[in-house]
Amino acid sequence: MFLQIHVLTSYHGSLLNRDDAGLAKRLSFGGVPRLRVSSQSQKRHWREYMMSRTDLPSALRSRRFFRTQVRDALVAGGMATDTAHALTFQLAEGVLHAGKGKTAVNPDSLDMEQPLLFGRPEAEYFRGLIRAAAASETPADVLAAHIEEATKARNFGALIRQAGYGDAPAGFEGAMFGRFITSDLKARVDAPVHVAHAFTTHELDAEVDFFTVVDDLAGDEETGAAHANDMELGAGIFYGYVVVDVPLLVSNLTGCDRQAWKKEDTRAAQALLALLIQAIAEVTPGAKLGATAPYARAECVVLEVGPDQPRSLANAFLAPVRQGHRASQPMAQSVAAMGQYLNDLTNMYGPGEIQRWVSSIHPWPQAADTVLPLPTATAQSLAALFAASAGQMS
Numbered sequence: 181m182f183l184q185i186h187v188l189t190s191y192h193g194s195l196l197n198r199d200d201a202g203l204a205k206r207l208s209f210g211g212v213p214r215l216r217v218s219s220q221s222q223k224r225h226w227r228e229y230m231m232s233r234t235d236l237p238s239a240l241r242s243r244r245f246f247r248t249q250v251r252d253a254l255v256a257g258g259m260a261t262d263t264a265h266a267l268t269f270q271l272a273e274g275v276l277h278a279g280k281g282k283t284a285v286n287p288d289s290l291d292m293e294q295p296l297l298f299g300r301p302e303a304e305y306f307r308g309l310i311r312a313a314a315a316s317e318t319p320a321d322v323l324a325a326h327i328e329e330a331t332k333a334r335n336f337g338a339l340i341r342q343a344g345y346g347d348a349p350a351g352f353e354g355a356m357f358g359r360f361i362t363s364d365l366k367a368r369v370d371a372p373v374h375v376a377h378a379f380t381t382h383e384l385d386a387e388v389d390f391f392t393v394v395d396d397l398a399g400d401e402e403t404g405a406a407h408a409n410d411m412e413l414g415a416g417i418f419y420g421y422v423v424v425d426v427p428l429l430v431s432n433l434t435g436c437d438r439q440a441w442k443k444e445d446t447r448a449a450q451a452l453l454a455l456l457i458q459a460i461a462e463v464t465p466g467a468k469l470g471a472t473a474p475y476a477r478a479e480c481v482v483l484e485v486g487p488d489q490p491r492s493l494a495n496a497f498l499a500p501v502r503q504g505h506r507a508s509q510p511m512a513q514s515v516a517a518m519g520q521y522l523n524d525l526t527n528m529y530g531p532g533e534i535q536r537w538v539s540s541i542h543p544w545p546q547a548a549d550t551v552l553p554l555p556t557a558t559a560q561s562l563a564a565l566f567a568a569s570a571g572q573m574s
Contacts, residue, residue, distance in 0.1 A: 183424040183453060183565055184484040186493055187460055188381070188514050193413040194474030196466050197221045204386055204414045207377070210498040213384040215414045217465050219375040222420070226459040227353050233455055236448060239299040239351025246272045247290040249303040254310060265290070267310045267323055274327035275306075297359045299351030305340045341435050348433050352452060355432035372428035373456070374490075380416035381497040381514040388412050411468065417514050419497060420478075422460060423490040424453065426565060446566050453565075457483065457558050479541050480515045481554055482522075483561040486534035496521030512542045519545035537561045 197205045197217040205216040231238050240249065246268055254264040268290055276284035276292070285292050309330075313323035330339050340349040348355045350369050358371025388411070395406035430441040430449050461481050466474035482493075496517045501510050523546060526532075537557035538549045552560070 181426045181487050181565065182485070182490050183426060183561070184482075184490050185420075185422040185424075185457060185460055186480075186482040186484075186518065187420040187478040188417060188480040188511065188518065189378075189420065189461075189476055189478040190417045190511050191415060191464075191466075191474055191476050192472075193415045194466055194472040195411055195413055195468045196464070196474060198467055203412045206384055207379055209379060209494075210500055212500050214379040214382075214500075215384055215386065215416050215418070216380075217378040217418060217420075219377050221465045222378065222460075223357055223373075223375055225463050225465045226456065227357070229459045229463045230352070230452070230455045234352060234451065236352040236452070237300045237348055239297050239353040240303075241295050241297045241353075243292045243295045244290075245292070245296065245298050245303070246285055246306075249298070249300075250306050250310070251290055253303070254307055257307075259311070259314060263314055263319070264310070267313055267319060268306075270320060270323055271306055271310060271327060274324065275330070297350060297354055299349050299354055301340055301349045301351070305343055305349070308343065338435055347435065347448065350432075352433075352448075356429065356452060356456070369432055370428060372425040372432060374423040374425070376421040376492060376494070378418040378420040379494075379497075381419050381517070382416060382501040382510060384414065385416055386412055386414035411471075413472065417501070417511055419494060419514070419518070420460065421492045421494065422456075424456070426453075429453075450562050450566060453562055454558055457481070457554075461554060479511055480518070480544075481539045481557065482518070483537045483539075483557055484534050485536075485561050485565045486532065488532040488534050491525070493518050493521055509542075515540055515542040516545050522546060535561070535564050 195204055196215075199205050205218060206213050207216045208214070242248070250271070251264045251268040254268070255261050269285065269287060272285045272290065272292075273283065309323060309326045313319040313326065316322040337349045341347060350359050354369045356371070356373045358373075359369040391409060391411070393405060393407035395402070398406065426449065427438040427441040429452070430436065430444050430446055431438040433448050433452075434441075434444045436444050461478040464475050466472070468474070497514070501513045501517060536546075536549050537560055538544050538546070538551050539554040539557045540551055544551050
């Protein structure tokens with residue numbers, strides 16, 4: 181069972197996503213260059229938006245997790261620094277499995293080589309293991325036994341839930357966007373939310389903006405700018421595409437087998453998906469906020485629910501939408517192109533088992549679809565999605 185989200189959003193002159201040279205990211209599609217916004221950039225901004233609007237446990241992506249969230253928190257709670265440091269190092273080594281002859285964290289700083297995502301419930305669980313070990317006569321041996329149980333004998337997330345630290349051990353971010361840890365299969369979390377790189381429906385439209393800075397305290401004899409630089413600005417209509425594997429999301433949140441998702445409490449999943457749709461439609465993945473104010477909302481959102489294999493509508497823009505003063509309104513053209521491509525796919529493959537909800541301020545070419553306000557479209561699509569879990573989908 182999938183939720184598919186398609187959006188079209190128009191941005192004025194801005195720098196939404198930069199490459200290593202400071203230029204706007206781009207790709208070639210349909211033989212022409214397009215502006216691009218990476219999936220990583222989009223997800224980062226969506227997570228930050230959702231974090232402030234949900235009570236579900238969040239997560240931290242950092243190299244300093246074991247130092248700040250485990251050792252330092254234990255020391256702040258009264259544990260001796262040497263004890264907390266030694267046991268935290270032992271725990272990190274056991275959890276991360278760096279391999280023979282390697283260390284997972286720096287023995288002195290407890291920092292990892294690369295940032296990893298850990299949920300706040302996991303931090304609480306790790307601190308609990310160390311406290312229990314420190315209270316024993318043989319802390320190192322007791323902690324080793326705990327680590328052995330947690331990483332080899334049983335499912336890691338199940339232990340955290342059973343210990344009373346709540347659902348979503350890796351935080352709602354881990355439950356939605358996954359976590360990849362090469363050293364421990366049990367600590368991995370497969371991502372149920374799949375995000376495509378957004379790109380412009382038309383050919384790249386960018387220019388280099390040259391700017392200067394004037395020194396307010398410059399002397400009368402000084403002329404010219406105190407600083408000169410430039411940045412690339414681009415404007416365009418971006419197509420974005422997101423797919424959610426709903427059974428996997430429910431499984432990550434509750435710990436159930438994904439095949440048994442229909443029997444679980446799905447309220448947390450519903451709340452997260454409603455927030456995700458809102459974030460995709462409203463949150464700007466923009467750099468240079470102070471210089472460009474790159475705030476915009478989607479002008480067309482298409483929500484699809486059903487068990488059919490997901491498919492992007494990116495090929496609706498394989499032939500780029502025309503730009504320029506002689507072209508018709510390019511956003512309306514983009515909406516029409518997406519709707520026509522959907523119609524062409526339906527004519528070729530049949531309607532399948534997909535239900536669709538559309539919210540758009542531009543004419544939608546599919547007469548069979550009712551255009552609704554986005555909150556209504558969101559509520560109805562999620563109601564149908566989770567009614568389907570009980571076999572009630574029409």
